[in-house]
Amino acid sequence: MNNLAERVACLCCDKYDSLKKTGKPKENEWTVLAGIVLKDSTQTLSVISLATGTKCLSGTELMDVEKWECGSRLSDSHAEVLARRAFQRYLYNQLDLVLRNKSSNIFEHNESRKIILKENVSFHYFCSQTPCGDCSIFPQTDDELVPTDESCVKRRRIDIGEARGACTLTSNVASRESNTYVDIHRTGAKCVSTEKEQDLYHPGLNYHVIGPLRIKPGRGDRTLSMSCSDKLAKWNAIGIQGALLSRLVPPIRIDTICIGGQCPFSEAAMRRGVHERFADVAHCPDIVQSEKGFAHRKQTTRTQPCPSSIIWCAVPGRQLEVSVDGRKQGVTKKKARGNYLTISRRELFSTFLKIVDEFDKIENGEKNHPKKITYYHAKQSSTTYQRSWQKLKFGSFQAWPDKPTHLQEFVLF
Ligand SMILES: [Zn+2]
Known part of the structure; x- marks a missing residue:
């Protein structure tokens, strides 16, 4: 029995149990639970992001968006992906703390004022079942x-x-x-x-x-989202922080991937899916299955996938959100404008721009980010990240399709 994996699984399941019922599966429904656990510099473990979800919008549903709606609806609501988005929200909050010279659990400045990860900080990923795909x-x-x-x-x-x-x-x-x-x-x-x-x-x-x-499989026609195995592989290769955060923080990697108990699991297939099938990927996280199983997993009494997702994140303010069809629960398309999930592209982008402002003010004594920059161009401006990604795309990830740019070419103001 792997002790760390067992503790990671138990912490995620306990956190899930402690959250209110809204958005959780009904008696005959199942879902997937994913979460990220921080081991801080004092070696204390705590859950920092958590999500459930099984759904993914089809390409047609995604294309059917008006300009103002671009970036506001989640295309991929698999738990693995939502937990990563909630993790990004956590990272922004920690970044904000360190920029204001407050104590952060994970970041600090080095002598040359660069933001680095504190020593002995590590991240451990939990998923209640083997990720879809390879x-x-x-x-x-x-x-x-x-x-x-x-x-x-x-x-x-x-x-x-x-x-x-x-x-x-x-x-x-x-x-x-x-x-x-x-x-x-x-x-x-x-x-x-x-x-x-x-x-x-x-x-x-x-x-x-x-x-x-x-x-990914989705409702009706094809989706535009890559399988969770492929996304995990990409995060493993160039970091889970994504393009925008790469402007401000070093690549962040997952040290352990723990799959919940009582579900089909193969360590060899997991290793293959996450890194071995890519000749140019060097990082190998520990991969383990816990004995602890998630109570609301797919099983004989739970046969229907739960349509809603819960998303939780260890930040001050609104920690818990419930989503359905990629939008906040209870929000119809008519009322969606301005009522976005905090982990939507639009809201994370907005947080990014605020932090960049803060960063420039503190580091360079000025406030001058171009407000009209599109989400797409902001991502492209992460040159180091884009260079690593292009190198990988040229090598192992050649078939990775580019997202339609019109879905990314939105501005906030
Ligand atoms: Zn998946």
Whole structure:
């Protein structure tokens, strides 16, 4: 048993239990819980962000936005992604503290006034189930197999090539010969259409190919969101802070990924999905499954995905929000204007601009950020981050599609 993973899982589940009922699954519903736990310089563990969610808007739903609505609606409400957005909100708050010379749990200035992470601070990621996409593709264990003739159940061999593209799941049991049904866990995430390798959809082990980048499953038509395995891989490679925060803070990496108990899990598939399939990704977080399982996970009594999400973050002020369809719960499209989730692109961008103002005032004695800058251009101005991302895109992440720029070309004022 991994002690740290167990504590991370318990802290996230306990925090979830302590939150009010609104937005949580009904009796027959399930959801996914994700969270980020901070181990601070005194080695104390605390939950700093937490979210639930299973939904993702389709490309059509996303395109159907008016100009003022750009950046205000969440396209991807999988728990893993919402917990990361809540984490970004936490980072802005910590940044604000350090800029005002107040004590921050995670940041400090070095001698040359650069903002750095405090020594011995680390971040640990929890997800109540294996993330969708590549990490979810692995053979079922013997007790999950459905033998057609019990006398013929044989062990399979899993042969996973090290390099991306050479990844294959093979079996030394020809399923028809042995009369044994050998199958894999499947993911609803489909390969990006420009990937050379595409799923074969053959029965058994050859249903999926492993390695390619995948698009999240969504309602009806295709979504524009990448699978959680791919997003985790990107965060692992260039940091979980994202483009905007990279202007102000160093890359922040996750040290542990802990998957909740009582759900299908393969350490090998997780490692492959998060870093091994990318030849140019060096960071390897610890990957573990906890014994602790999330109470509202998918199970025989909980068969419907919960449509709402809860999002919580350790900041002063509004900590808890509930969202449905990528908007604040109870807010219709008509009333959406000006009533945004704090973790929407628009609100995080607004926080970013305020902090940049503060930063310039303190560091350079001036206040001069261009208010008319678009979200897209603000992200592009993170040159170091963009350089790392372009390098990765040129190498392992070639098929990663660019987000339509019109969805990112909004200004706040
Ligand atoms: Zn997902």
